[in-house]
Amino acid sequence: MAIKEVNFGDIGARAAAADEEFHGDKMMINIGPSHPATHGVLRLKVELDGEVVTKCDPVIGYLHRGDEKIAENMTYNQFIPYTDRLDYIGPIHNNVTFALAVEKVAGLEVPPRCQAIRVICCELARLQSHLVGVGVYGMDCGALTVFMYTFTIREKLYNLFEELCGARFTTSYTRIGGLARDIPEGWLGNVLKVMNDLEPVIEETDKLLTRNRIFWDRTVGVGVVTKEEAISYGLTGPNLRGSGVAVDLRKDVPYLGYENYDFDVPIGTSGDCYDRWLVRIEEMRQSIRIIRQAVDQMPDGPWYAEDAKRIFKPMKDKVLTSMEELIQNFMLVTEGPQIPAGEAYFEAENPKGILGFYVVSKGGGVPYRLKIRSPSFCNLSILPKMVPGHIVPDIPVLLGSLDFVLGECDR
Amino acid sequence: MKTILEAHPYLIERESADWPAFNCPQDRLMDCLQSLQEEHGFDFLADLTAIDHFDAQPRFEVVYQLFSTERHEYLRIATPCGGDPDPVCPSVVPLWKTANWHEREAYDMFGIEFSGHPDLRRILMWDGYPYHPLRKEFPLAGKEVEFPDEGLREATGKTVLPAPMMGGPFHASQTGSMAKREPRADDESWNEARDRADIQDEENLPPRELRDKH
Numbered sequence: 001m002a003i004k005e006v007n008f009g010d011i012g013a014r015a016a017a018a019d020e021e022f023h024g025d026k027m028m029i030n031i032g033p034s035h036p037a038t039h040g041v042l043r044l045k046v047e048l049d050g051e052v053v054t055k056c057d058p059v060i061g062y063l064h065r066g067d068e069k070i071a072e073n074m075t076y077n078q079f080i081p082y083t084d085r086l087d088y089i090g091p092i093h094n095n096v097t098f099a100l101a102v103e104k105v106a107g108l109e110v111p112p113r114c115q116a117i118r119v120i121c122c123e124l125a126r127l128q129s130h131l132v133g134v135g136v137y138g139m140d141c142g143a144l145t146v147f148m149y150t151f152t153i154r155e156k157l158y159n160l161f162e163e164l165c166g167a168r169f170t171t172s173y174t175r176i177g178g179l180a181r182d183i184p185e186g187w188l189g190n191v192l193k194v195m196n197d198l199e200p201v202i203e204e205t206d207k208l209l210t211r212n213r214i215f216w217d218r219t220v221g222v223g224v225v226t227k228e229e230a231i232s233y234g235l236t237g238p239n240l241r242g243s244g245v246a247v248d249l250r251k252d253v254p255y256l257g258y259e260n261y262d263f264d265v266p267i268g269t270s271g272d273c274y275d276r277w278l279v280r281i282e283e284m285r286q287s288i289r290i291i292r293q294a295v296d297q298m299p300d301g302p303w304y305a306e307d308a309k310r311i312f313k314p315m316k317d318k319v320l321t322s323m324e325e326l327i328q329n330f331m332l333v334t335e336g337p338q339i340p341a342g343e344a345y346f347e348a349e350n351p352k353g354i355l356g357f358y359v360v361s362k363g364g365g366v367p368y369r370l371k372i373r374s375p376s377f378c379n380l381s382i383l384p385k386m387v388p389g390h391i392v393p394d395i396p397v398l399l400g401s402l403d404f405v406l407g408e409c410d411r
Numbered sequence: 412m413k414t415i416l417e418a419h420p421y422l423i424e425r426e427s428a429d430w431p432a433f434n435c436p437q438d439r440l441m442d443c444l445q446s447l448q449e450e451h452g453f454d455f456l457a458d459l460t461a462i463d464h465f466d467a468q469p470r471f472e473v474v475y476q477l478f479s480t481e482r483h484e485y486l487r488i489a490t491p492c493g494g495d496p497d498p499v500c501p502s503v504v505p506l507w508k509t510a511n512w513h514e515r516e517a518y519d520m521f522g523i524e525f526s527g528h529p530d531l532r533r534i535l536m537w538d539g540y541p542y543h544p545l546r547k548e549f550p551l552a553g554k555e556v557e558f559p560d561e562g563l564r565e566a567t568g569k570t571v572l573p574a575p576m577m578g579g580p581f582h583a584s585q586t587g588s589m590a591k592r593e594p595r596a597d598d599e600s601w602n603e604a605r606d607r608a609d610i611q612d613e614e615n616l617p618p619r620e621l622r623d624k625h
Contacts, residue, residue, distance in 0.1 A: 061534060061535035061537070064535040066544060069551060231480060232507055233508045234507065234509025247480050344428040345487060358458060371458065371460040373460075377512065378509055378512070380512075
């Protein structure tokens with residue numbers, strides 16, 4: 001059989017010409033700053049080729065309030081309400097982290113009871129934050145039901161915070177060297193009750209989406225972040241662990257006596273959106289485990305550092321009866337807790353990632369410089385690398401899987 | 412820690428309330444950080460920020476918080492930045508990608524030029540904002556500036572105003588005579604005791620700590 005040679009001409013050139021004809025200019029679109037999928041005031045400038053994103057430039061700062069400047073102009077305790085407004089999805093953890101950072105400069109260790117209460121607060125905040133995180137993430141993928149389950153139970157957590165400190169949302173519960181007040185009577189029992197109610201919700205959420213075919217299609221293999229990238233871009237929290245890096249400061253650099261609690265650190269294998277989901281679901285179960293242990297082992301004793309007379313203010317009954325305590329109270333309120341000169345950087349494992357405070361003190365009640373290293377800020381910095389190559393409907397999924405909060409990103 | 416000092420004899424120990432900290436001269440900074448990252452296992456740049464020492468020389472300092480994901484240790488490296496009002500510092504973006512946004516923030520807030528940074532733009536304040544707000548001479552209330560958008564400027568004829576500081580924040584100053592140490596709003600712009608000329612001159616006043624000495 002004879003083989004006939006067929007000449008097609010320059011195929012490459014023809015294909016290029018056709019390509020030219022069908023592909024117009026690239027299109028720039030704005031997503032946000034006011035858009036439900038951006039979870040706040042994040043603005044993305046994306047360049048599109050058809051439906052595929054070729055470039056992504058996040059614009060942040062719409063919620064910038066100058067928290068670091070404000071901190072330089074007020075006493076340490078006055079700044080605690082501002083920390084509520086960083087990650088406002090789990091505010092009480094920010095209070096604890098800030099107090100720990102300042103105590104580190106002062107070289108102050110709070111008593112065991114205070115630590116245990118703070119641990120419960122931290123884990124409640126983690127549950128509070130992850131419940132929104134997974135609920136909203138489901139919504140971003142088109143699964144609206146999950147949100148109803150998680151938000152209903154989250155309301156009960158708010159009730160716990162209300163009992164604890166009077167505020168549901170902006171807790172401001174810690175003070176430098178202690179807490180605003182001891183836990184109310186019967187509160188630990190209520191915590192356990194809510195934990196019992198919460199467990200089935202997590203299982204239900206897990207069942208609704210973890211093995212859901214549509215959810216798989218939206219998330220598996222989407223937004224893959226390798227180990228090296230995750231470390232280089234400074235990702236932290238569930239986003240870092242989703243990429244398979246086993247860094248959890250509660251285990252690695254224990255604070256608040258976390259080494260005394262038995263819990264596991266879930267890590268992902270492939271670093272895609274689905275792994276980040278799995279990590280958050282599992283972390284909620286571990287948080288419940290920690291809370292149960294903390295409630296069981298709750299020690300008696302003082303709930304504030306009694307010997308730190310120049311840092312934690314005296315009890316009200318003493319202020320009203322003793323001259324010395326009255327003066328002490330006055331000095332602490334007007335001049336702030338007296339922190340010695342020095343500097344320290346303290347990070348804690350917040351729900352969204354690692355929240356760090358770099359405190360530079362020149363002595364006195366006001367920080368000379370306070371830098372807030374916010375997890376959302378660093379987690380979002382990977383967007384220009386992560387988003388290109390995905391299609392537009394993937395963007396809400398990517399953003400949902402990163403679980404950020406603009407309040408702490410913009411500070 | 413000892414091995415780090417042996418490998419880098421130019422490092423000077425720095426006071427710290429927690430983890431080891433070193434001062435590093437700026438010309439050795441890149442070598443030092445690269446070696447810490449590659450040979451000493453400090454693979455994670457937790458934070459990068461600047462401090463404004465105002466009356467000290469050199470005025471600005473850039474501080475790096477390193478973390479080792481293997482050994483779970485922290486290390487702080489600080490480097491002085493010469494040049495006021497335009498301090499410069501080499502960029503560490505080639506070593507850590509996360510430095511990109513941190514350096515943009517330090518540039519935005521302190522005006523430190525990071526040489527070699529791929530995209531040094533403002534990040535929290537808007538493009539074209541004329542000040543660096545975390546510098547000590549910048550007042551807490553802010554300064555009056557024009558709106559960034561020309562159309563908005565023309566249509567409204569308005570400007571971005573400083574925050575009214577009436578009523579706060581309150582705390583007593585740490586220095587000065589007892590009479591001056593009662594709690595008052597920190598920028599004092601509302602204080603009746605001050606004469607009007609002073610208020611108009613507020614911009615040129617040194618920060619409060621220094622003001623109280625006179």
